[in-house]
Amino acid sequence: MEIHIHIHHHNDNDPKLDVIIKNTEKIMSVVDDLKATLGEINATTDEIAADVTELVAKLPDGPGLEEVKAGLTAVSERLKGVASQYPVPPA
Numbered sequence: 333m334e335i336h337i338h339i340h341h342h343n344d345n346d347p348k349l350d351v352i353i354k355n356t357e358k359i360m361s362v363v364d365d366l367k368a369t370l371g372e373i374n375a376t377t378d379e380i381a382a383d384v385t386e387l388v389a390k391l392p393d394g395p396g397l398e399e400v401k402a403g404l405t406a407v408s409e410r411l412k413g414v415a416s417q418y419p420v421p422p423a
Contacts, residue, residue, distance in 0.1 A: 378415050
């Protein structure tokens with residue numbers, strides 16, 4: 333038994349593919365901009381979480397403040413979770 337495989341290459345590119353190829357540099361530039369923006373969002377989110385944690389540490393103990401501290405700690409943890417759930421993709 334013999335099997336023959338013939339591969340023919342034609343220069344008949346799909347016009348849609350040509351558009352994608354011509355715009356690859358622009359597409360990659362947008363992707364790079366999105367990665368940079370994600371990095372800024374994550375850094376800011378982490379900073380806010382740290383500020384909230386610092387605020388909780390500065391609050392004195394007292395009646396009614398434990399509930400406030402717990403709420404702020406939950407906010408801080410949620411912010412940390414957002415940043416870790418959507419990390420910046422490697423460059």
